[in-house]
Amino acid sequence: xxxxxxxxxxxSFRVWQRNVTxxxxxxxxxxxxxxxxxxLYLAALGLGxxxxxxxxxxxxxSYVQFVAPGLLASNAMFAASFESTFNxxxxxxxxxxxxxxxxxxxxxxxxVAGEYLWAGTxxxxxxxxxxxxxxxxxxxxxxxxxxxxxxxxxxxxxLVIGIMFSVLGxxxxxxxxxxxxxxxxxxxxxxxxxxxxxxxxxxxxxxAPVPQVAWFTPLYHAVNVCRELATGPxxxxxxDVAWILVFTGVLALIPVQIMxxxxxx
Amino acid sequence: MNAERNTGxxxxxxxxxxxxxxxxxxxxxxxxxxxxxxxxxxxxxxxGAGKTTTMKMIYGAVIPTAGELAVAxxxxxxxxxEIKRRIGVVPQENNLDDELKVRENLLIYGRYYDLPRKVxxxxxxxxxxxxxxSEKAEATVEQLSGGMKRRLLxxxxxxxxxxxxxxxxPTTGLDPQARLLVWDRLRELTTExxxxxxxxxYMEEAARLCDRLVIMEGGLIIAxxxxxxxxxxxxxxxxxxxxxxxxxxxxLLSVVEGADSVERTGDETVLVYTEDADTLLENVRSSGxxxxxxxxxxxxxxxxxxxxxxxxxxx
Numbered sequence: 247x248x249x250x251x252x253x254x255x256x257x258s259f260r261v262w263q264r265n266v267t268x269x270x271x272x273x274x275x276x277x278x279x280x281x282x283x284x285x286l287y288l289a290a291l292g293l294g295x296x297x298x299x300x301x302x303x304x305x306x307x308s309y310v311q312f313v314a315p316g317l318l319a320s321n322a323m324f325a326a327s328f329e330s331t332f333n334x335x336x337x338x339x340x341x342x343x344x345x346x347x348x349x350x351x352x353x354x355x356x357x358v359a360g361e362y363l364w365a366g367t368x369x370x371x372x373x374x375x376x377x378x379x380x381x382x383x384x385x386x387x388x389x390x391x392x393x394x395x396x397x398x399x400x401x402x403x404x405l406v407i408g409i410m411f412s413v414l415g416x417x418x419x420x421x422x423x424x425x426x427x428x429x430x431x432x433x434x435x436x437x438x439x440x441x442x443x444x445x446x447x448x449x450x451x452x453x454a455p456v457p458q459v460a461w462f463t464p465l466y467h468a469v470n471v472c473r474e475l476a477t478g479p480x481x482x483x484x485x486d487v488a489w490i491l492v493f494t495g496v497l498a499l500i501p502v503q504i505m506x507x508x509x510x511x
Numbered sequence: 512m513n514a515e516r517n518t519g520x521x522x523x524x525x526x527x528x529x530x531x532x533x534x535x536x537x538x539x540x541x542x543x544x545x546x547x548x549x550x551x552x553x554x555x556x557x558x559g560a561g562k563t564t565t566m567k568m569i570y571g572a573v574i575p576t577a578g579e580l581a582v583a584x585x586x587x588x589x590x591x592x593e594i595k596r597r598i599g600v601v602p603q604e605n606n607l608d609d610e611l612k613v614r615e616n617l618l619i620y621g622r623y624y625d626l627p628r629k630v631x632x633x634x635x636x637x638x639x640x641x642x643x644x645s646e647k648a649e650a651t652v653e654q655l656s657g658g659m660k661r662r663l664l665x666x667x668x669x670x671x672x673x674x675x676x677x678x679x680x681p682t683t684g685l686d687p688q689a690r691l692l693v694w695d696r697l698r699e700l701t702t703e704x705x706x707x708x709x710x711x712x713y714m715e716e717a718a719r720l721c722d723r724l725v726i727m728e729g730g731l732i733i734a735x736x737x738x739x740x741x742x743x744x745x746x747x748x749x750x751x752x753x754x755x756x757x758x759x760x761x762x763l764l765s766v767v768e769g770a771d772s773v774e775r776t777g778d779e780t781v782l783v784y785t786e787d788a789d790t791l792l793e794n795v796r797s798s799g800x801x802x803x804x805x806x807x808x809x810x811x812x813x814x815x816x817x818x819x820x821x822x823x824x825x826x
Contacts, residue, residue, distance in 0.1 A: 260623050267619060268610045342606035349570050349600040350623035350671075351592045511533070511564075511573040 250499060251506055253359030257352040261360025262367070264347075269368075280321070280375040287317050288383060291446070304448060307477075314380050314391040315476040316445035318400070319407060319468040321376050322369035326408035327436055329365040330415030331428050338419070344509055354506040362412045362498065369408025370401045377401070394478035403475060403487075407468045410494040413501060414464065420504035439465040464493055523548045523675060523706050524569065529578035531564050538564040540730035541578065548674075551697070551707040553724035555717045555812060557822075560727040562710035563603060566679045569708065570600045583674055596624060599668030603679040603710075605660050607652045613663060614639065614648040617670055624671040631670065638666040642696060658689025665696065676700065678709040682716060694719060714812035726816060733819050738812060745815045747771040747784040751791060752806040754780045759801045766798045767791065774817050779803075782817065784810060 269276065292310030304312040337343040348354050377392070377400055384391035418431045442449065443465035450457050460466045467486040474483040524546035531539040539561040546552040554562045567573035569582055571591050580587045582594045608616050614635060621631030639645045642662040647655060655663065661681065668676055681697065682690040697720055701707055711717050717724050718738045725735040734741055742748070747770075755763045757778050767773055767783045770791060774782040785791050788807055795802060817823060 256625065257623075260625075263622060264608075264619050267615070341609055342604060343608055345572070345602065345604075346606040346608065346620075346667075347623060348572065349595060349602070350620065351596045351625070352623045353592065510571070511531075511567065 251353070251355040251502060252499075253355040253502060254353070257356025258359040258363060260352050261347065261357050262363045265360075265364040266367070273371075277371065277375050280372045281379050283321065284314070284317065284376050284379040284383065288314065288380075308389060310389060311391055311477075312473075313446060314384075315473040316443075316469045318373055318376055318380065318404070318476070319465060319472040320440050320443075320445050322373045322404045322407045323411045323436065323439065323465055323468065325369040325372040326365040326411035327415045327432070329368050330361065330412040331419055331431060332425070334361055334416060334419050335422075335425050335428075338505075338508070339425075348509055354509040355502045357509070358416060358502045358505045359498075361416065362409050365412030365415070366405040366408035369411070370405040373404035373408075374401045392476045394476060396475045396479055400472065400475050403471055406487075406490060406494070407471070410464055410468070410490055413494055413497045416501040416505070417497065420501045420508065439463055444469045464490065523583055524552075524708065525579075525581045526565075527579040529565070529568065529580050530576045531561075531568060531573060532576045537730055539568070539575075542725075542727075542730075542732045544725055544732065544735070546675075546706060546708060548706055549701070549704050550722040551701050551709070551720050553717045553721035554708075554710040554727055555712065555714060555721075555724050555816070556710075556727035557712055559729075561730040562727055563679055565727075566677055566708070566710055570598060570677050571595055596671065597674050599671060599673035599676040601661075601664050601668045601676065601678040601681055603683065605664065607660060607663060607667070609652045611652070612648070613644060613650050613652065613655070616652065616663060617667055620667050621670045626671065634670055634672070638669055641669075641699075642666040643692070656689070658685050658692065661685060661689070661693060662696070665693070669700075673705070675706045675708065678707065680710055680712070682711070682713065690716075714816070718812055724812075726812075726819065728820050734815065741812060741815045742810050745818050746810045747786055748810050749785050749788040750808050750810050750814060751783040751785070751788055751795075752780055752804075752808070753783060753795065753802055754804040755800060755802050762798075763795070763800045763802070766795055766800055769794075772818065774814075774821070776817070776823060782814070784814065784818075 288310055291313050296309035299309045303309050344354070344357050347357055377397070380391045414435070415431070418428075418435075443460060443463060444450070445465075449460045449466070467489045470486040471483055471490070474480060526542055526544050528541045528543065529539060530537065530541050542561075542565065554565060556562050564573055568575050568580055568587065571587065571594060575587065583597045585594050587594060608619065611619055617635040617638060618631055621635065639648055642665060644659060644662055644666065647659060652660065652663070665678070665681065668678075678697070682693050685693065694716070697707060697709075707720070709720065721738060723735070723737050724741070725732045726741070727733070734745065736744065753763060753767075760779065760781070763781060764773065767781065770783045770785045772784045776782060783791060792805070792807070813823070
């Protein structure tokens with residue numbers, strides 16, 4: 247029975263819907279930190295660190311303008327990563343939620359795809375809250391941080407970015423037996439991506455092989471897309487979008503198969 | 512609830528040479544059984560006998576290594592979703608959704624079956640009532656007692672009005688009162704015409720609920736029949752449990768030698784099976800062997816198991 251399993255849209259939707267039902271009970275509490283987070287970052291990085299960055303900023307932008315869309319992308323990464331690691335692990339191994347779901351017409355493969363969609367949704371919701379706060383702060387401090395109507399596409403893009411990081415996080419989850427091992431994932435995967443993908447400084451001008459290595463990592467492209475959409479995109483952004491879609495598409499079915507084997511003996 | 516009776520004699524579940532191995536370990540070593548529509552069919556056996564693995568093969572959580580298994584006339588290898596749509600599952604381990612309230616557990620579960628919202632709402636209320644959980648509808652799962660959680664699991668398994676309900680140890684861990692209530696509800700389901708398949712290691716449960724059952728041990732079915740047939744076929748109807756000091760035990764064994772069969776459990780108790788307990792007890796008394804305790808009872812499934820395996824069901 248080792249055929250490759252393709253999730254069904256209907257089953258995936260049901261799993262997504264379960265998560266939405268629970269989220270709707272607590273959404274105010276869950277979303278609130280996402281309004282506070284940009285304030286903290288922009289205060290520390292914009293006013294604190296930014297004060298040391300010489301006039302003229304980066305690529306003609308002030309440091310705050312440069313860093314804000316990057317933080318938006320990393321916010322989506324963190325949202326999807328927590329969802330697909332700790333939250334998924336608890337449902338899988340502790341609460342046994344998936345064991346209950348797969349006795350219904352919803353199959354194991356649908357569970358995984360539904361969780362991808364949910365993690366993406368969560369990223370989009372978190373990111374939209376974050377984005378709204380950035381816009382407001384830009385107006386309040388008279389330093390527009392989002393300057394293009396293209397920014398309206400950001401929630402959709404954050405959904406896609408969230409799905410990408412959910413696939414990556416679920417892949418790790420599908421391989422581990424103990425919750426402590428996430429320390430490795432966050433220290434060795436998520437944190438380096440956060441620090442070295444162009445959120446805080448441009449990596450493109452670094453000597454080889456830094457930009458080349460960065461090109462092969464997911465957050466780098468997510469940051470590029472968010473930054474371009476916030477300020478008006480160049481055609482080059484299509485390469486980043488394509489990269490994200492291909493990376494996600496190629497990896498997506500792998501955790502599906504591994505998780506299915508974990509859920510079905 | 513569906514009051515339609517489904518008592519046709521066609522088999523609703525059929526296994527042939529069904530096997531499951533995990534590496535070198537054979538959990539189920541080739542079993543055959545048939546379950547007919549509308550009956551309550553039991554798997555009686557100790558922990559590790561392969562009962563749960565067999566249940567999981569029925570509801571698609573375990574894929575058989577070899578053999579055939581048809582559920583509701585559908586082959587498990589090719590009709591996973593369709594089978595799951597037509598059965599209800601009560602797992603051994605509680606896996607209620609703790610993030611949802613009691614009522615929501617049923618509503619959300621109903622959505623997994625793509626049932627119309629109206630139908631789910633109606634059945635949810637009926638099932639909460641049927642399982643005596645209406646008062647707890649808005650409680651969290653955490654606030655429920657063990658018996659209530661089990662009843663909610665059963666209600667959840669019925670949300671799709673299944674033809675077949677698979678129950679893996681439905682009353683393990685429950686106190687006697689909670690157990691009686693579950694038994695009562697399960698019997699009600701069989702009168703409604705549902706087919707029940709359950710595992711248990713309580714022979715009383717098997718004797719009270721099951722129309723037919725198999726006894727499993729070590730991944731094999733070692734006996735099958737109705738509870739009455741099993742007792743009749745494998746043991747004599749009357750049992751004397753004689754407890755003697757271990758020094759007098761040898762003597763006691765020689766006195767009861769003429770009985771149909773004798774089993775020793777532990778150091779000091781001897782179970783003697785006979786057609787005529789009075790005569791036997793007379794013989795024991797007149798022999799002068801020092802007996803500490805005597806219990807006379809009718810033979811049951813526990814004795815069948817002891818006879819077949821040489822050990823007690825629950826040790």
